[in-house]
Amino acid sequence: MAESVTVADLVDNIRLDVYYGEDLLDDRDITTSDISRPGLELTGYFNYYPAKRVQLLGITETSFAKGMSHDELLDVMRQMCQPETPAFVISTQLEPPEELLQAAKESGIPILGTKMTTSRVLSNMTNYLEGKLAERQSLHGVLVDIYGVGVLITGDSGVGKSETALELVKRGHRLIADDRVEVFQQDEQTLVGEAPAILAHLLEIRGIGIIDVMNLFGAGAVRSETDIDLIVHLEAWSPDKRFDRLGNGDETQKIFDVVVPKISIPVKTGRNLAIIIEAAAMNFRARSMGYDATKVFDENLNRLIQQNSKKNKSGKKA
CATH class of the missing domain: 3.40.1390.20 (HprK N-terminal domain-like)
Known part of the structure; x- marks a missing residue:
């Protein structure tokens, strides 16, 4: 601050x-x-x-x-x-x-x-x-703007946050901060994240070192700040860990006085995390606009159950 x-x-x-x-x-x-x-x-x-x-x-x-x-x-x-x-x-x-x-x-x-x-x-x-x-809080993670949705990618060190951010930048999205994200509360419902001045536009890739995203990909690949709308937590896949499969989880994380939606994504060999996070951001945006794929699935499932129930009843009568 x-x-x-x-x-x-x-x-x-x-x-x-x-x-x-x-x-x-x-x-x-x-x-x-x-x-x-x-x-x-x-x-x-x-x-x-x-x-x-x-x-x-x-x-x-x-x-x-x-x-x-x-x-x-x-x-x-x-x-x-x-x-x-x-x-x-x-x-x-x-x-x-x-x-x-x-x-x-x-x-x-x-x-x-x-x-x-x-x-x-x-x-x-x-x-x-x-x-x-405003009072600021420093968080460990990567902040990316994906289709206008501010996504804070968190997870243990070495899980692949920066590499995923690099792939997202290559896909046309914009980097705000890597490694450390300075967060402050703008109002009762809005969190804003930005990069510390010393880390602005920089990305650390293990095996390569520090790269300047703006110089490599252009000014359109970076932003100075963005609202934090969604938290995506990357964690190593484990057969003992249960992850949300239908998208009806209500996991959140509170930062200052703002409650931010959060999803956990398992990291496993062969998974394209950039595409998965991109889809998560688009799905979040669709929900914000009133479309919920999980709700549609539930409605389709209930309709199918009702149809099968009617068929079973008519079969028994015959």
Whole structure:
């Protein structure tokens, strides 16, 4: 988990304009993903003022400010410009009030702007900051994007995770991370995985060593991050181990507060794991869209049983 993000990072990633403080961006840190819209503060209420948050002013705030006197507004803006305040953001291509510019210059706080609406820039900044400041968990495995499904491949060391990922890349799918996957929770239902910076685009194949997937297969063979939708666990085949054959198992794994569907695939000589995992991802996607092959099989089986039962009854009567 990053302890802070600089205002310069926020400007670059959200594509904000800089009204004032170009030379201050690298020195201002953002430590929380919460964004403040200072409405009560404009009325002079400062009993609780979240000074550590980015302060976002939209049409409502700037319209209210226009109705205030110069001295009153300057006093409020000076109170809002605390040493720990990272920056002010003005939405909807509005001009920042002169009083805010004066107070920000006195305190050395950047003022940023954007053409985006208040709701849009609020959402974009929150999502970016939550991703950067969220608690992270490092998992052993390989993360691959298969037909838009984020598949985390896990298993003991040497079971063939990286080799399987290489075959999947050759089949047109995209690698996110090999060996170590940095995972964070984006919201109540979404996990996001990415590669540690030192391992980005790299794949380790025993007997060959480290290969750069992007250089060998092109930029379309990699992604920087993806949601984790499905966990595929590879384990050595054993006659004593029972594996799901009908697809009606409900195995899951909880990571942070998110429960992720999980399937276990036996590893045995002659099995093409890449094709099996590819099929598992497609089957998961079909289920997400409402089609369940296991349910169809059960319905067909029940229909056949009913037909045979009717035939047996009619045969006995004859």
